[in-house]
Amino acid sequence: MTEAAQTREERATALKGLGTARKRVEDVRFTQGKGNYVDDIKLDGMLFGDFVRSPYAHAKVLSINTEAATALPGVVAVLTAADLEPLGLHWMPTLAGDKQMVLADGKVLFQGQEVAFVIAEDRYIAADAVELVEVEYEEQPVIVDPFKALEPDAPVLREDIRDQLEGAHGPRKHNNHIFTWEQGDKAATEAVLAGADVVAEEMVYYHRTHPCPLETCGCVASMDKVNGKLTLYGTFQAPHAVRTVASLISGIAEHNIRVISPDIGGGFGNKVGVYPGYICSVVASIVTGKPVKWVEDRIENLTSTAFARDYWMKGKIAATKDGKITGLWCHTTADHGAFDACADPTKFPAGFMNICTGSYDIPTAYLSVDGVYTNKAPGGVAYRCSFRVTEAAYFIERMIEVLAIKLGMDAAELRRINFIRADQFPYQSALGWEYDSGNYHAAWEKAMKAVDYEGLRAEQAKRLEDFKAGKTRKLMGIGLTHFTEIVGAGPVKNCDILGLGMFDSCEIRIHPTGSAIARLGTISQGQGHATTFAQILASEIGIPADDITVEEGDTDTAPYGLGTYGSRSTPVAGAATAMAGRKIRAKAQMIAAYLLEVHDDDVEFDVDRFVVKGAPERFKTMKEIAFASYNQAIPGVEPGLEAVSYYDPPNMTYPFGAYVCVVDVDVDTGVTDIRQFYALDDCGTRINPMIIEGQVHGGLTEALAIAMGQEMAYDEIGNVKTATLMDFFWPSPFETPNYQTDWTTTPSPHHPIGAKGVGESPNVGGVPCFSNAVHDAFRPFGLTQTNMPHDHWRVWKVAHDLGLHG
Template identity: 55%
Template structure:
């Protein structure tokens, strides 16, 4: 049965005021003059002045009077019984005020366990055993940062090691049970399917060609340059808990804290200040946050906890770790007919994925991608191992990267197998523009798309046909050059409340706009920027709708005491949800402004028309009231019987997700001596519908491309057979520098979404999704004639050198 059930029976209604224009264009839509700076303007970011002066305000910059510091004792074993925790030496150290153990949390009201975002359970601090290396064992609270760091060395924990469960396939044998706290003594967590199994099997039975490939998308880590941390400030007098926290979802976190701790929700204030990168890693609640809050409750003082880099890489939520076996079928004409996929998801020691409740494998069933096929069936099984829990995104909408990597690799393998050019093969199999809205075999309804246009543009920019000639010449000379394509379809903007919730909270988002008497404005949103530039782009949305210059609109997010409730920023959902809410709230203000203008001009509302920043009398534009005139009147001369003021709130529940897409082409040169892969050129053509700020969109795409290059060639969280993390520093976990990162070449097509009030789609994650398969396809393309049909990422020189040696190319 489809996981979407009844949601895709018909075309979703377009939101009020949505763009009717759905044709693809290269032209960015601009409807406001530069002084207004609405959508489409390359506005310099409004938030930048503080960052370039070193005046950003991040969690570690918070300094409160009497603040204490917390540090965490972590497990040296991946799996071990805890026999004893002796904190006496630590507690005897001057400056150490408390050591908090799992037992203390249990006594404080069963706080030693917490729910994960997937309604599984996870230890805050353990009592009986640890289940991953670097797991939080207990915490030390001291008067100074250095004293706390010293004292964690003085806590003596006695362990009895248990066998580690590192390989998820071994875990399925249930010889060692990771979660023996559970009633069912098995490491198998869940099974999930999408699509039509019977129809898919039938298609495969009738296929002329079937290709099959296993692949692993390994564990990776978001590694935002700012680690995670908190300053918890409990005021015993007023009973108020203030939590400065590195979180992408402050409102949901407040509710979770209220439910878990029993503190009344109105007495909890979560403040997410400037965030030094999130990428999904700051969505979950980590044990450190909970213990830090408890430490403040216990001491009645502010307590700061900041992870160091090793703690961040070793214990925080990972991404990916999908073991995939996929089959793709084609008919005699080389038309893709079906996709059949089995996947093992290594969850680590808890299912702590940041997915919507109904989607244990996220949006993985988007895996039929940009190709029209008859049938597909996808199965995923989740399994426990003795590794840190997780399943966060690493800059992608829930599990879309895994889906796109798989389908783009399979498409390329099939094209090569059939001896067809990978570009021509894609064009032959694309969903065509006239097929939108397109219902996928796994139940999604794609809003809009023009895959041919994006690929054609990418091929044109990079000179695809000439590159193929160059490749043939080089191959004749024994040089290894490859060209790789990825034509991805993303699914972002969760999401419609009928299907999407996190712990039961529906995934709407919100905006609240207040226009001041002088026509300036403040707007607050339920999301939280971690560098995406909301202070600029949201202001441009309001400028677009109301004509108030973006420079005159202050944007605030991240303080749960002031901002409207929303689910936060991740999964490219800010523009599709909160951005839409901003437009809808502005339209409510515009409607009230019309009544005030009619009153001031002494005409009927129907006699007025909107122009950029004013209501004017039809056919007599000299008779008008600007939004600034109207704002002043809203406080000084509003019509009798009307409420004073000019403000509105909108909680926006999107009718559908948005489906950005693009075509990426990578050109790589492979050194046949060392196995090193060099990305010589990379062209990315993205289509995210209408563009709010082209400068910001370019920046998002560049950054995402480097975060796609990273797992393609460099990054992997590696464990040894004992479950020890071997990649706990930036010396081992290789984040690309400016040297490895190529000069990205970007372009766009614009195909507006009919399901968004501004015709916009999400964009921040498309490049992270699209880049890895483009690079992997390019490398395999360089080596196909040597018998290589697949290489797992990260494609390290060592892996390539081995393949070349096996092929007799290298010695």
């Protein structure tokens, strides 16, 4: 037997399990253009839908005339709110407990809002017909500023809930107010602020941006009237939740709905929500009896689907004169746009913003958030961050810098003094979280050493001297960040979406010849789940990763799960995968013992086999055991080798990282040159180092985009100024710096394999790091805070306002 000749190590290597830089199995298809995306789906007789959208940000809809459009040859129907109303589908519930118009019902509330849905025989006819629909609007005053929205005489945006004093998250204090969310101890925090040696205060704005995935959102709805089954293909990050919601909204029994997320070209939170296009396509398919495809274009994606951030965070941070932080206070004004369609676990209307004490041991803290309606697109998704965690990290990492300035202290040292110490974990934060594990000081020192922090500061001082002496026009900035993420939503006890607990699942079937299929409740959008989840299993059950198929995204076959976002797949579905694997192994142990004619306890697992304790030459490989499970009648053991696990995590996981960015800023042009970026990530046990590195590169590049240019900008009458990639910054390899990646490993104590998420971390840590670098360059000239994105114009303006242009 060849297996016997191999060493233990060789056998382990052959599995390509945990820790292996295994090449992504999905890329064989993707790099050959053989992916299967929603727009690749072509069904017999398929029709195409397209939207008439509002050019105004706030207007009454006086009339809609569809005659000319309907008369165009090839047009099948034009739907308006009046057509959806009898079905009760002209409005739909949002994930945040609000409701949203599917098609304009009497008025429009943001530019790009869906007004009518044209269904035609092809995509081009549909687009032509859109132009023929005549809508009469009466413009209304527009509010794009959340502070103005709360003024006493502000126009009422949401007529439908006018004077309604109670919202989904408690009392409303104004017609444009959505909720107030409070965490922590207000009185104690205010007392600390009042008695502190030093208090630094700042308004930190995290601008509105958009996930803008390469593939826009879309779906194909196919109602089979013969068997009563609806199949819905779509770019869904949570296919099972979509099935449940579709059933609840449409009244179609859930077993008659099949939701399929095929390959997805990037999600980044954009594909978590439910959009009018999905509802309209389903209705259109039911009405016409034909499959209906709807796929957005880029402008539609940017103007109408879920945005991210738009948080105005007013902060106060208190410390002793030698820099020990004593208290943190934050009030956030959250601009949610026209409808509250924020994607957060139900009990967290501002997501996990209460992780805003960051990596620091802050004894007293208070956070309040006011959600506000404005005439902008709805959404509020976690664009590469677990539910408002990037906002929280940006806030605290800016406040630390602002405090360092006030104290006249080095910002690296200020962090060092305040980090939660390794011996304090599990750490209970003042705003209610229990951090599972961390070693911040170790990560920080490793980072400082890797970049030669002292050396960088010396170089910076020299540069400043040269600048002042007129020898250079470039300033040097050093950006620092130590972030703590919170991912893995989440424990069913406090995390649900629309009442669905946020557990996740894995089901495994081992085939007679010893290969396997694993199905999960999550869905990859490019993360490489087919590669990594097979690796978890390879280590757990001793079957090579190459012999394990991982399948996700088809609700008819996959076990129920809440999907992929918030870096939850590894913490939750990854845990389920390990647990299901352990069930397989437990059964395999019984089978092995039977075959080896010893007691169950006398065999032990050894990489890819069970061996008789003390007699390693007597063993059965997992392959042999798999076959035996189908071929032998084993007393007391059911045939077959399958297992399923539904995993409810006991806690979140708390990945963290230490980042350093070095930038050269040309004060005359505002051009910034990121000359070094060092990123140390700790995501606990590392499943696939190569995938992790790719995730970090991707997340950092999105962070670069957001910090340095990407923005959803509106003018004062609500026109979207950045609706195409001409204006919306998408970094190319040209702007993207080289990244130096590094790691430490602090396993999660409660996760079965000790892994934490990593996909979002680089964005959460990256944005403050880039931004801090730009701020740091101007620190000697008195800059404490300026708004992102730090595009060339804004940077030039900062230099100008500081008098650096002579």
